[in-house]
Amino acid sequence: MMNKEIIDKNKTILEKEREVIENMLSDFADENKDGSGDWDTRYPDFRAKGNLEEEADEVEEYTSLLPVEKALEEKLANIKEALKKIESGSYGKCESCEKEIEARRLKLIPETRVCNRCK
Ligand SMILES: [Zn+2]
Incomplete structure (x- = not known):
């Protein structure tokens, strides 16, 4: 069984991280309403401008934000998945080999899905 102390601590960390990342994303992107967890970077609105x-x-800023959005979105998905696993009691199990993930790794990357051997 996974150490309860680590789980409790990581739950707090993950919940905080989820909030921080959702705040960062909502600065420049909108969450899809379809519940898929996808976010879309807002495309600049040119209607009122006309300054080329x-x-x-x-447009350059928009383009540069796309990889940021993707990275944050992925991290957020992993965080949500980890929180779900904490709720269901399966947190800390490697998705690849199904063994327990090393405590050290869980402390470093609370949202990790795989152990050190499978990463
Ligand atoms: Zn593994």
Whole structure:
């Protein structure tokens, strides 16, 4: 059985991280309403502008945000999955080999899905 102390601690960490990441994402993206956990970076709204240079800058910013959105979205999905596993009592089990994930690894990466051997 996974150490309860680690689980309790990681639950607190994961809940905080979930909030931080949702806040970061909502600064520049909108969550899909379909419940899939996907986020979409908001495309710049040009209707009121007409300044080409400014528009180019905004498109550049949009493009640069896409990989950030993807990375945050992935981390958020892993965090939500880990929290679900804590609820169901299956937290700390490697998704690949089904053995227990090393405590050290869980402390470093609370949302990890696999152990050190399978990473
Ligand atoms: Zn494994």
